[in-house]
Structure formats: structure tokens, C-alpha cells
Amino acid sequence: MPLAHRQQKTPAPDMPLAHRQQKTPAPGTTLAHGQQRAPAPEQVAVRVVDSDVHPVPRRGELVEYIPEPFRTDYFLSHRVGDTIIYDAPDYAHTYAMRADTFPEGGEFPGSDPELAFRQLIVDAGSDIAILEPTVKATRLPEATAAMATGVNHWLANHWLDSKNNWHQRWRGSICAAIDDPRGAVREIEHWAGHPFMAQILIKAEPRPSWGDPKYDPIWAAATKHDLVVSCHLGRGAYETMPMPPVGFPSYNHDFMVTYSLLAANQIMSLIFDGVFDRFPTLRIVFVEHAFTWILPLMWRMDAVYTARRSFTGIRRKPSEYVEEHIKFTTQPLDYPDDKTELTRAFEWMSAERILLYSSDYPHWTFDDPRWLMKHLPVHARDRVMYLNGIETYHLPESVPAIEGQRRVL
DSSP states (O other): OOOOGGGGSSOOTTSOOOGGGGSSOOSSOEEETTEEEOOOSOEEEOOOEEEEEOOOOOTTTSGGGSOTTHIIIIITSSOOOOOOOOOOTTHHHHTTBOGGGOOTTSOOTTOOHHHHIIIIIIISOOSEEEEOOOOOOOSSHHHHHHHHHHHHHHHHHHTSSTTTOTTSOEEEEEEOOTTSHHHHHHHHHHHTTOTTEEEEEEOSOSSSOTTSGGGHHHHHHHHHTTOEEEEEOOOOSGGGSOOOTTOOOSSHHHHHHHHHHHHHHHHHHHHHTTHHHHSTTOOEEEESSOSTTHHHHHHHHHHHHHHHHHHHOOSSOHHHHHHHHEEEEOOSOOOOSSHHHHHHHHHHTTHHHHEEOOOOBTBTTOOOHHHHHHTSOGGGHHIIIIIHHHHHHTOOSEEEOOTTOOOOO
């Protein structure tokens, strides 16, 4: 068994410098690696907040950030094969990515901050992007926590540093292994003061469900620092893969539906197990779990609450907890043939309160902000496209102007 995770309280001696060097970036010109780039003095209003963008490390870039002993004893001790369980169009060639997002030199989409900046900020018109790197789950919670530590240091030094975030458009995620609550809290405490870390990022797969008191230290740390907790869908590993009560599905297309079922179960656990009563300022975002299913779920939870109120132990209707504490990203946007039905669903579920625009860049399912905006009710556009994002992630209302940027709103 690897050494206890207490050894990750501080980075290993050979680990690159910690993020403390970026805590007070100069407001004007900054110097990094011999290059000098400064944001423009003019400010523009934030009109698009993209809540789901995926950066990935270049080959060999991450390993030096993973703390020992897990770097050597776990992640470098065996090869992990590519199990194709995702049947996106042309997966064998583009790996479910936009074909134009592959950088020169053979690196993977999302590995080049400059290309992402041009495509997402300048061309697509997003003003601020929330970066959500992937932390692959392992069977050992301590190893998952070590990977999260490495990813956080990598993100701070390769995307949120003064060289790559000179334009001040990137915001990062504090990756936390929820199945290792002590390790998760340690990461939250370490990174909470970073000026460009906007949220805590976890997975929904580990058991038990989130209402279990074992996770309370994570919720406590999140509310202490007033950080939203985002949950991005993940495939898990081994027994942590999302699984319906009757067992694993046969195909990827029905496997994808299980993500919404997983999110529904976590929402019920958060509400009925009293998490929001214990932590009344806790905020949760479900990323890429879809959202149109929340309306019938609220109806059903409210019906059960009305019939069994004295037995539930919670203080309010479940739908009220959803509207106050939970948000969803817009991608994937599921809609019927009759678009007016989608408009009615938006109205019923109070979309202007619970939705955040997301693009899912650089995946093939990328939703351009102009395309997404056309599907929103007019009265909800400002809130979904940027106001909810500003409030959720405590973002500035303006950012330095970018020459040539296409403006969406």
C-alpha cells in the first residue's frame, strides 16, 4: 500500500514552484520566460461566461507535478490502455474533439493555451472561460488525490500563470478527490487564495452519495471560502463507473443517459439528507449532466415532500433547494422537434435562475455562444449567458479588451 496521503501536505522537493508566485499578478505588464505581453488598458463588459472548457497537459507535462510516492509507485509503474467506450462520430480519428482544435506538432486538443484563446475568446467571443481539467479516478483514493494535486499545480503554472493568462480570461478549478475528503480539503485550503481559481471540481461517481456526513468537511471548506462546487461528469474507474440499479448498460448511448440519473440521485441525496440545511450557503453546479430532467424530478420530490413532510426532516420544499443551491450548464442542450416545447420547459424550470452557458470546448459537441443564445427565451439570455456566471464564480464585470474579439452581446 502506498504511503499515507499526509505526505502531500506540501509539494515534493523536486516539484515546480507552487502557485504562490501567481497570487499577486501585476495589473499591467508582466514578464515570463522572456516574453512580455500586457492586457489592454481599456475594459469591456463581460457578456459571455463559458462554464465548461477542457485544458489538457502536453505529453510529459503533468508527470513532474504528481507528488511522490505516487508518481513513481503508481502512475509510472504501469501503462494504461485506451479503452474505447465512447462512440462519438469519427472517434478513431478525432477522439471526440473538434477537428480544428488539434495544435501543430501532434499535441492533443486543449493542450495549447494560445490556440484555445484564439478559437474560444477571440473567434467565438467568450469573455471568461472556466477551465475544468480531467482527473482520472483510480481504485485508490490516495492516488486520485495525488493526481488532483498534480493537476492543480500544472494548471496554475501552465494556464493561470502570467505568460498564458496575460489577458486575464482564464479561471481555473481546484480539482479535489471527493473519495478522499481529507485530501480534498487540503487542496481546497492550499488553492483557495489563488486569484484565478474560481471553483472546486469533483466527480459524482464515488460512493456513498453526497448526503453522507463523510463529505461534510468538503462542503464546509467550500462554504468557508465561498467557492462553488462543480461536478463534471466522468466515467469513473472499476466499480466507480456510473451504474443503474439493474447493472451496466450495453452501449455507450444508453451509458450516456446514466449521467443524468447519477446527478438526479446526488441532488436527492443533497436535499433529503439535509446537506443544504447543514450548509445553507453551499452552491453546486452540475456540468454536462443535461438539465431538462430536473423539472419532473422537482415535481416528484415536491409531491413526496407534501405527502411525508413530517418524516423528511428538511425545512423547505425540494424545488426551493434546487432553485437556490443548484445550477446546470447548458451543454448538452436537449430539445424536442417542436422548439416551443423547449421554451415552455425553460419557463417552468426557471431557466434564468439555474442555467449557466457552457461550450464544452474543444469537444465535437461544442456549442457556440451565438447558437446557444438563439435557443434561450429573450428574458433569460443575459442571465444564462453571463450574469449567472458572474454571480456563481464571483467574476469581474469587465475584462481587458482584446483586439479583434468578436462580441456576442
